[in-house]
Amino acid sequence: MSPGPAILFRMVRASNIAKGTLVQGDCLDVMRTLEPASIDLIYVDPPFFTGKEQRGRDAVSFNDSWPGGLRDYLGWLVPRIEAMRALLKPSGSIYVHLDWHAVHYVKVEMDRIFGYNHFLNEIVWLYGLGGSSARYWPRKHDTILWYARERGQHFFEAARVPATSQRMKGRTKKAPDYWDIPALNNMARERLGYPTQKPEALLERIVTSSAPDDGLVADFFCGAGTTLAVAARTNRRWFGCDESAEAVEITRNRLKALG
Ligand SMILES: C[S@@+](CC[C@H](N)C(=O)[O-])C[C@H]1O[C@@H](n2cnc3c(N)ncnc32)[C@H](O)[C@@H]1O
Numbered sequence: 001m002s003p004g005p006a007i008l009f010r011m012v013r014a015s016n017i018a019k020g021t022l023v024q025g026d027c028l029d030v031m032r033t034l035e036p037a038s039i040d041l042i043y044v045d046p047p048f049f050t051g052k053e054q055r056g057r058d059a060v061s062f063n064d065s066w067p068g069g070l071r072d073y074l075g076w077l078v079p080r081i082e083a084m085r086a087l088l089k090p091s092g093s094i095y096v097h098l099d100w101h102a103v104h105y106v107k108v109e110m111d112r113i114f115g116y117n118h119f120l121n122e123i124v125w126l127y128g129l130g131g132s133s134a135r136y137w138p139r140k141h142d143t144i145l146w147y148a149r150e151r152g153q154h155f156f157e158a159a160r161v162p163a164t165s166q167r168m169k170g171r172t173k174k175a176p177d178y179w180d181i182p183a184l185n186n187m188a189r190e191r192l193g194y195p196t197q198k199p200e201a202l203l204e205r206i207v208t209s210s211a212p213d214d215g216l217v218a219d220f221f222c223g224a225g226t227t228l229a230v231a232a233r234t235n236r237r238w239f240g241c242d243e244s245a246e247a248v249e250i251t252r253n254r255l256k257a258l259g
Contacts, residue, residue, distance in 0.1 A: 005030045005241065009252045011232065020228060020238040020255065024248040027220035030241045031083040039087045039239070040155065040215035042094040043206055043227045045198060046080070049073045049102040054195040061195060062244055073102060078109050084220065085113055088149040093120065093156075093210055096145045097198075103143045114147040120154070121146040125202060127183035141178075144206075159209050179205065192250050194224035203230040211236050225251030232258050 005025030010018055023030050047054075047064035055061045066072040084094055098106055111119060123144040132138035148154035160172040181201050184191050190200055207230050211217045215236050219227035222240035224247065231238035232255060242248050 005033065008248055009255065011255060018237070020232060020240070022222075022225075022228070022248060022251055022255065023239075023241040024243065024245060025241060026243050027241050028080050028083060031080070031087060031220065034087055034239070036086050037089050037092075038216065039218045040089055040092050040236075041207065041211035041217045042084050042088065042092070043097070043203065043217070043219050044084070044095070044221050045097040045196070045219075045223065046077060046221045047073075048099050051101075062247075070102065070105060074105060074109060077102075077106065078113070080220070081106075081110060082113055085149065087218070090150045090153050091155050093146060093148045093154045095123075095206055095210070096147075097125075097142060098145070099142045100139065103145065107145055110145055110147055114149070118148045118151045119145070120148055120151065121177050124178040126178060126180045128180075129183040129185060146210075155210060155212055155215070157209055159205050175205065181205075192224045192254065194247065194250055197224045198226045200226060200230050203227050204234065207231055207236060208234055222251055223247050225254045229254050229258060 005023045007021060007023050009022040011020040047062065049066060049070065050064045052065065053061055053063050081096065088094060096106065096110065123146060125142045125144060126140060127142065128140060130138070130140065158174040161175045163169070163171045163173040179202065181199060184197055184199050191197065203226050207217055207227065211231070213235055216239065217227060217231040217236045218239040220241050222228055222242045225240060228238040228240040228251060240251060242251070
């Protein structure tokens, strides 16, 4: 019998209340151990159905190839998203980060899981970096689907960005649903060598707008721990897991460094 997911790191605050917990394991097993309706915000950046092995600077990798094609991928992802829904508080919400490979199919599944009316936004992340093709328009964005557990009850404090029109010059406006935030380049100080690591600026917008102060933020495919580091830095509690030992090790060191 499997020993079950192992808690690898717990950050504790002065009052002895857990500020954060990091677990290694398949997120489906890990989620079965958690209390239903207890999480304020879930962000996940699962494998995208790229058909590739993802490799980083230090050969840390995860497999994103699906011999059975899209049916295989959705058969794997959908039960995990269903389990995430059950963990959200009535005021909670979930961001699922994908790209053109599978996002349209996942949108249909999420409409079924959450209800079409609980869909809030399709956020387009314009990341800038990457190559281009002579045969089609350069692919320069990812898509992040945002759903509420209960639309209307969900927590939201819109982020503000500098206004660009002449009329609003010098003022701010609510951030729209397309976010121009540079991806991490090879020289970025934040970079930890983990493939597909996302920038903290992207997660900061999500975490600070969609989780209350001291709220619980979870990332069940945490990779290098970007979501958890941002949650810790912005005074939210966090829960993270990843099935890769290397990812968990990188995340543990990143969180330890935050103190
Ligand atoms: C795209 S990466 C996440 C990157 C992360 N957002 C960051 O900023 O570093 C996806 C992660 O999902 C993990 N993963 C894949 N299948 C998993 C599963 N069943 N349970 C938990 N983690 C899984 C991989 O090990 C990988 O670290």
